[in-house]
Amino acid sequence: MQYWLMKSEPADASIDDVLALPKQTIAWYGVRNYQARNFMRDVMRVGDGVLFYHSSCAEPGIAGIAEVASTAYPDDTQFDPNSKYFDPKATQETPRWVMVDVRALKKTRLLSLAEIRSLPALAEMRILQKGNRLSITPVSAVEWKCLMGLLK
DNA sequence: GCCAACGTTGGC
C-alpha cells in the first residue's frame, strides 16, 4: 500500500467534477513527465491512497481523498493529433505515456499549501521542496496519517 | 503576468 499526491487543475478536473462522474472515477490523462509516468506504471497499485490536490488556481491545496482504481494503461490522448497531449513519437505498438483511473472518495476542506507549509510534520513533503514540479509524488505513511487527521 | 526551477531537445 502506497500513498500519493496527484495534482489536478480544478479548471480542468476539480474534486467536485470527479465526484460527479459515473463511478466517481476519472482517467488521469495528460501526464507527460517520465518520473510521474514511471510512478504510475511501475509503483502504483489498485487501492493506493491519493490526495487530490488542486494546482494552478486561486487556492492551491489538498481538496479531497481518492484512490487508485486501475493499473496503468496507455493514455489515448497521445495518439490524438487534435489533443494538446498528442505525442508524434508515440505509436499504438509502442505507447510512451500511460494513465491510471482515479476514484474520488470524498471532498475535504481545502487544506491549503500555506497550511501544509506551516506544519513541521509535513515539512518533508515533495510539494514543499524548492522547484518541485512533479504532478505525482509519493506521500509517506506518516504524512498520510497526519493529513488524514487534519482532514477529518 | 512574472519568474525561478527544472525537464527536454537537438546541434555539435
Add this chain to the structure above:
DNA sequence: GCCAACGTTGGC
C-alpha cells in the same frame, strides 16, 4: 555525451 536554448510548471 555535453550543454545551451527552449518550453513548461505553478506559486505568487
